[in-house]
Amino acid sequence: MSEEPTANGAGDDDTGNEGVVRRERFSGGPARGFLSSLAADRRIFAADLAVDRAHVVMLAEQDIVDDGTAGEILTALEEIEDAGHDALPDGEDVHEAIETAVIDRVGLDGGRMHTARSRNDEVATCIRYRLREDLLDAIETTLEARGALIETAEAERETVMPGFTHLQPAQPTTVAHWALSYERALARETARLIDAYDRTNQSPLGAAAFAGTPFDVERERTAALLGFAGTMDNAMDAVSARDFLVESTAALATLATTLSGLAEDIVIYANKGFVEVDDAYASTSSIMPQKKNPDTLELVRARAGDAAAGLNGLLNTLKGLPRAYNRDLQRAGGHAWRAIDGVSEATEVAAGAIATADWNDEALAAAAGEGFSTATGVADALAMAGVPFRTAHEVVASTAEAAGDDGDFEALDAAARDVLDASLTEYVDRQTIESALDPGQSVASRDSAGGPAPEAVADQIAAARTDHDADSDTLAERRAAIADAVESLQAEVETYV
Numbered sequence: 001m002s003e004e005p006t007a008n009g010a011g012d013d014d015t016g017n018e019g020v021v022r023r024e025r026f027s028g029g030p031a032r033g034f035l036s037s038l039a040a041d042r043r044i045f046a047a048d049l050a051v052d053r054a055h056v057v058m059l060a061e062q063d064i065v066d067d068g069t070a071g072e073i074l075t076a077l078e079e080i081e082d083a084g085h086d087a088l089p090d091g092e093d094v095h096e097a098i099e100t101a102v103i104d105r106v107g108l109d110g111g112r113m114h115t116a117r118s119r120n121d122e123v124a125t126c127i128r129y130r131l132r133e134d135l136l137d138a139i140e141t142t143l144e145a146r147g148a149l150i151e152t153a154e155a156e157r158e159t160v161m162p163g164f165t166h167l168q169p170a171q172p173t174t175v176a177h178w179a180l181s182y183e184r185a186l187a188r189e190t191a192r193l194i195d196a197y198d199r200t201n202q203s204p205l206g207a208a209a210f211a212g213t214p215f216d217v218e219r220e221r222t223a224a225l226l227g228f229a230g231t232m233d234n235a236m237d238a239v240s241a242r243d244f245l246v247e248s249t250a251a252l253a254t255l256a257t258t259l260s261g262l263a264e265d266i267v268i269y270a271n272k273g274f275v276e277v278d279d280a281y282a283s284t285s286s287i288m289p290q291k292k293n294p295d296t297l298e299l300v301r302a303r304a305g306d307a308a309a310g311l312n313g314l315l316n317t318l319k320g321l322p323r324a325y326n327r328d329l330q331r332a333g334g335h336a337w338r339a340i341d342g343v344s345e346a347t348e349v350a351a352g353a354i355a356t357a358d359w360n361d362e363a364l365a366a367a368a369g370e371g372f373s374t375a376t377g378v379a380d381a382l383a384m385a386g387v388p389f390r391t392a393h394e395v396v397a398s399t400a401e402a403a404g405d406d407g408d409f410e411a412l413d414a415a416a417r418d419v420l421d422a423s424l425t426e427y428v429d430r431q432t433i434e435s436a437l438d439p440g441q442s443v444a445s446r447d448s449a450g451g452p453a454p455e456a457v458a459d460q461i462a463a464a465r466t467d468h469d470a471d472s473d474t475l476a477e478r479r480a481a482i483a484d485a486v487e488s489l490q491a492e493v494e495t496y497v
Contacts, residue, residue: 037330041094043337045085047129048094049077050489051122051205054225056113057492062216064116069109071496076105078497093330095119095126116215117208120239120325124204127333128244129226133482134340135197135248139475141344142190142255143468145351149183150464152176152354157454157461160439161274161364162373169371172439175359177452178265180460185258187464190471192251197478199247203228204238210324211235225492227485240324242314245336249314252343253307259343259350260304263297266353270294273363278356281349296349303346310339368439372400372407377436377445385428387420395419409433 041048053074060070080088080101089104091097096119103110156175163173203226206212206219212235219231232238269275277294284291314335317328375396382392395415396407403411409430416424424433435441447453450460 035092035327036090037093038088038091038097040334042085043333044123044126044130045094046081047126048098048122049081050129050226050486051125051222052077052098052113053493054222054489055117055205057225057489057496058218058222059112059115060496061221062218064215064217065112067496069106069112072106073102073110073113074493074497076102076110079105093119093123095122116213116217117205118210118239120209121204121207121235124207124239124241125226128200128202128204128228131244131248131336131340132197132200132478134337134344135193135200136475136478136482138252138255138340138344138347139190139193139197139471141347141351142186142193143472143475145259145347145354146183146186146190146464146468148351148355149179149186150461150468152179152357153183153457153461153464156359157457158440159359159361159364160368160443162367162370163452167268169367169373171373171376172368172442173452174443174454174457175364176454176457176461179354180457180464182258182262183464184460186255187467187471189251189255189258192254193248194471194474194478196244196248196251198229200244201227201229201478202232203230204232204241207232207235207238210239225485225489227482229481236324240321242318242329242332245332246311246314246318249307249311249336249339252339253304253311256304256307256339256343256346259346260301262350262354263300266297266357267294267301272367274360274367276358276360277353278358280356281353294353297353300346300350300353303342306342307339310335365439369437370405372403372405374437374439374442375400375407377442378407378412378433380445381428381432381436382424385432387427391419408437 056065056070056073056077059065060067065073077098080098085094087101088094088097089100091100099111099114102113153176156179159175160172161175161178162169163171163178203219203223205222205226206217223229223231232241266275266277270277277292277297279292281294281296282292283295284293314332317332317335321328379389379392379396382395383389387395395412398415398419399407399411402415409424412433413424416422416427420427424430436445443452444454447456449456451457
């Protein structure tokens, strides 16, 4: 039985009805949805409206668009803002959808809004505009965490605790010294985020597709209206560059790694009974009623993996892209957004857990001398009395081997007789050795800059407060500059509306 002929004379094969069905199936629909970023662009909806307003104001000032048309467009943008992202018509992205919504309200003259620009420079500007706000929020959370650590250090200056290397008892230190070690790390995280902010805060607007525009635009004007510190020098670089996303995400991944270490310490200390996490940052077991789990800190610890994955995803998205704009870039921003949301939340949780933690002074003091942790102090005392440090080290090591954790003056004296052929008292008096064996005295003796002695810690706290205040001022200045720009842009818009 023969097949019914098709319109093109072929049977129902790859070139007949089946081919037509296949072409119909794959024409338009799925590809358009695959291309669309409208849902993901919700995050930059407000940024796009701000960029549109600044661009239209500049076009009017440069007599590229007449004042009446500018006023109609700006009025439409206000209506679109009031209606919200969900009211936008379908579009390939938020930029196209907003432009369509403007044209629906104004008519064809609404399309003049897009004069002298491309979606390429528009989206690059929107991402930078939104990201800088997120970076300032992230900076603020690091300052909160640093403040909590400084307050902990102030309150626990003399709280002796065990210090560890390789998770083995090493030397006594203090809770204050431990807290400041993380505060100093977070101060560097703050600095990295500020640097990332400053390189993000440059305007690509006016670069157009990648080769500039013949219109007499004033790029510095739109940059100022949007609160950017300056403009991107090269138009091709302006639309192509996403290194600011890499730098920001890398800074966040580094911050998350630091927080992960802090969280791990608290989890371990809680296990040993050194610290109790506040109920707000803990949970109970669903079956074991006696348990209190510091699981918010476990989630803080896990966010480092998320951030590292985001950085890796971003770098792989950008790897090998040719100049100038490529659609791959549509996938780049999501990695940064997820990282900044996750890490900022983790920083806030870590800050709260530290601020509300209850340190167990007695348990910490009892554990501070475990594992013969004051051994190094004894070796130092012998070295300061004239014994070569390597020989002093051998005396103490022999003591540890013979007496284990129970190293005392008698055990040390016996080891000295074996190694030095002399009693310890020929080099140093018993009181000095007894003092070196005491965890609190051991801590007090290490008063060099950066050490755990209360006096040294006081200096570190003072320096930390100074740096914290300076970074807080920097944050306030950056926020004020943006706020001033928002106010200035609104005032300019009102002259046309």
